[in-house]
Amino acid sequence: MTGEKPKSLRTHLPVVYPALMLCIFFIIPFGLMVAVSFFHREPGGFYIPGFEFTNYRNLYTALFGRTLLFSLYIAGLSAAVCVSIGFPFTYFITRMRRRAQVVWLVFLMSVLSLSEVIVGFAWSLLLSRTAGLSNLLVWFGLMDKPVAWYPGFTALLFGICYIAFPYTVLVLYPSLSRLDPALPEAAQTLGATPIKTFFTVIVGSLRNAIVASFVMVFVFTLGVYLLPQILGRPRHWTLSVLITDQAIYQTNMPMAASMAIFFMFVSLMLVLLTMVIGKGKQAKSA
Amino acid sequence: MADLTLEDIHKKFGSVIAAQDVNLDLPDGQFVCFLGPSGCGKTTLLRLIAGLENPTRGRILLGGQNITRTPAHKRNFGMVFQSLALFPHLTVGENVAYSLRVRHADKAAQHKRAAELLDLVQLSGFMDRHIAQLSGGQRQRVAIARALAIEPQLFLLDEPLSALDAKLRESMQLELRELQQRLGVTTILVTHDQREAMTMSDLVVVMGPDNRVHQVDSPLEIYRNPADTFVADFIGSSNLLEGSYSGSGEITIGEKRLVLEELPENLSSGTPVTVSVRPEDILVLPGAEEGNNRLHGTVAFVRDVGSSVEIYLNCNGVQIISQSTPKSRPEVRQGDKATAILPAAACVVLKS
Numbered sequence: 001m002t003g004e005k006p007k008s009l010r011t012h013l014p015v016v017y018p019a020l021m022l023c024i025f026f027i028i029p030f031g032l033m034v035a036v037s038f039f040h041r042e043p044g045g046f047y048i049p050g051f052e053f054t055n056y057r058n059l060y061t062a063l064f065g066r067t068l069l070f071s072l073y074i075a076g077l078s079a080a081v082c083v084s085i086g087f088p089f090t091y092f093i094t095r096m097r098r099r100a101q102v103v104w105l106v107f108l109m110s111v112l113s114l115s116e117v118i119v120g121f122a123w124s125l126l127l128s129r130t131a132g133l134s135n136l137l138v139w140f141g142l143m144d145k146p147v148a149w150y151p152g153f154t155a156l157l158f159g160i161c162y163i164a165f166p167y168t169v170l171v172l173y174p175s176l177s178r179l180d181p182a183l184p185e186a187a188q189t190l191g192a193t194p195i196k197t198f199f200t201v202i203v204g205s206l207r208n209a210i211v212a213s214f215v216m217v218f219v220f221t222l223g224v225y226l227l228p229q230i231l232g233r234p235r236h237w238t239l240s241v242l243i244t245d246q247a248i249y250q251t252n253m254p255m256a257a258s259m260a261i262f263f264m265f266v267s268l269m270l271v272l273l274t275m276v277i278g279k280g281k282q283a284k285s286a
Numbered sequence: 287m288a289d290l291t292l293e294d295i296h297k298k299f300g301s302v303i304a305a306q307d308v309n310l311d312l313p314d315g316q317f318v319c320f321l322g323p324s325g326c327g328k329t330t331l332l333r334l335i336a337g338l339e340n341p342t343r344g345r346i347l348l349g350g351q352n353i354t355r356t357p358a359h360k361r362n363f364g365m366v367f368q369s370l371a372l373f374p375h376l377t378v379g380e381n382v383a384y385s386l387r388v389r390h391a392d393k394a395a396q397h398k399r400a401a402e403l404l405d406l407v408q409l410s411g412f413m414d415r416h417i418a419q420l421s422g423g424q425r426q427r428v429a430i431a432r433a434l435a436i437e438p439q440l441f442l443l444d445e446p447l448s449a450l451d452a453k454l455r456e457s458m459q460l461e462l463r464e465l466q467q468r469l470g471v472t473t474i475l476v477t478h479d480q481r482e483a484m485t486m487s488d489l490v491v492v493m494g495p496d497n498r499v500h501q502v503d504s505p506l507e508i509y510r511n512p513a514d515t516f517v518a519d520f521i522g523s524s525n526l527l528e529g530s531y532s533g534s535g536e537i538t539i540g541e542k543r544l545v546l547e548e549l550p551e552n553l554s555s556g557t558p559v560t561v562s563v564r565p566e567d568i569l570v571l572p573g574a575e576e577g578n579n580r581l582h583g584t585v586a587f588v589r590d591v592g593s594s595v596e597i598y599l600n601c602n603g604v605q606i607i608s609q610s611t612p613k614s615r616p617e618v619r620q621g622d623k624a625t626a627i628l629p630a631a632a633c634v635v636l637k638s
Contacts, residue, residue: 180369180371182368182369182370183371183373185371186365186367187384188358189358189359189363189364189365189433190384190385190388190432190433190435190436191359191362191385191388191389191436192384193359193388194359196388197359200384204375204376205373205374
């Protein structure tokens with residue numbers, strides 16, 4: 001202990017406002033959702049307060065299981081794609097001159113200002129058969145006839161990665177720009193080729209940042225619900241789409257709430273697991 | 287066998303000159319110091335030798351072989367960086383064995399070599415420690431061990447001791463010198479600390495703020511016979527007196543005459559010169575004594591720090607500093623008239 005005097009109310013005053021906002025806009029709505037997930041659904045009506053596990057029992061269906069797995073799969077895959085492209089990309093940005101770095105970062109930020117809807121429809125056009133990129137490849141003589149890459153899994157993966165990529169770079173940028181430039185130089189004087197230096201020293205010493213950005217993109221992409229509907233077929237719909245469907249079109253709030261909470265629980269477990277594995281690896285190499 | 291030669295090296299970063307007209311011949315097995323103020327290009331020169339930068343012009347030869355365009359990872363030099371650049375995600379042993387790991391040595395050989403080197407730098411038993419658990423001096427030793435793991439042809443050090451406190455720095459200097467002599471590896475150390483350079487090196491390369499090499503010589507020779515005013519001023523403290531050559535081995539300073547033993551050739555009468563005299567060579571006597579090589583003045587200040595006494599004399603506007611031991615301390619006080627004797631052998635004439 002530092003032996004400080006107990007703080008008076010005045011010293012706590014500055015945190016009252018954020019604490020209040022957190023309470024009003026996060027904790028109370030979340031509590032409401034937890035409560036609703038145990039309420040009884042009135043078919044044709046809304047719901048009546050109660051305490052039953054019916055909603056959670058109803059989750060045990062093939063559709064829910066398949067969608068849950070697909071959601072986790074596409075989130076994990078897009079996180080892997082984003083980090084494996086974003087990490088070398090961010091590394092090259094941080095080695096540029098200051099001015100060039102700023103230009104790149106501003107460009108990435110401006111991508112963030114596009115709404116998910118615009119990005120979704122833009123990609124649906126770009127990947128379509130009639131007006132898409134495949135026409136360009138036909139024109140160059142690389143393909144025989146234009147094909148439709150949309151709607152489908154590829155289109156969905158493209159869309160999600162496009163949205164998540166700027167976040168990946170922004171999360172990786174601080175730790176990569178703080179990397180001591182002497183570290184890769186030292187590796188080179190010790191006989192490591194540039195490729196070997198990249199994997200043994202740069203990736204190695206920034207493992208925590210890589211795990212953090214992977215988790216961030218994973219959690220972020222779990223929440224997309226517009227893109228699967230625009231770019232995917234119904235079998236590419238994620239759990240977020242299913243929850244929206246239950247809540248808005250089926251007016252089954254208790255079911256939607258239980259889905260959301262179960263989904264959150266599973267993803268939280270996965271995130272914790274990832275972090276434990278990341279830590280464990282580090283402890284082993286220590 | 288592996289003499290290092292720099293031929294006509296120039297290095298520019300954009301329009302900024304980092305090093306120019308560098309011609310050096312560094313013999314095998316010597317401890318060389320690149321000494322100079324910050325921004326003089328000494329680190330750039332070391333990075334050029336390590337292969338981390340490419341010279342704008344000139345050649346680098348090692349044992350007669352041109353290595354100017356050889357990439358850093360093929361040069362087999364060991365380098366200790368100013369920030370040490372230890373790999374934070376690896377253990378002490380893994381750091382030391384890194385150069386063997388990238389050369390695909392087997393695990394047992396890596397472990398054996400790492401243990402040998404940790405013994406060499408007196409860190410036995412630190413093999414499995416984490417870098418974050420070490421003190422500054424211990425990290426220093428790990429960085430040195432790592433650079434020596436492949437028995438490099440050249441051992442390069444970029445101000446590695448500057449982050450240590452004064453006591454530790456002095457003992458590391460001696461240790462490093464002893465290690466170099468034991469291994470016989472050609473070593474280049476970059477420093478801005480002239481005491482450090484004098485302690486360790488066989489050969490000192492003095493670089494100036496104009497990014498050129500001013501003098502290459504043994505430490506004592508540089509101290510005794512500085513090549514120019516910059517070197518005289520930078521290496522230790524020196525009294526620099528402006529005067530002019532008056533012919534027949536004499537130099538006039540104000541109204542006084544200095545008779546010198548050695549003079550540069552081709553000096554014509556009336557040429558302005560600078561004379562450098564080290565403070566410890568100047569003798570101070572009370573009162574005004576006439577004769578050659580004697581300057582008269584008043585004592586402006588006496589700095590007595592116990593181990594040495596410095597006397598500041600004001601001789602008609604020229605400040606002369608004399609240093610003596612407490613035993614041979616002249617009997618003068620502040621405000622007294624005194625005479626400074628500048629022995630002929632101690633006066634060095636410099637190019638102005």
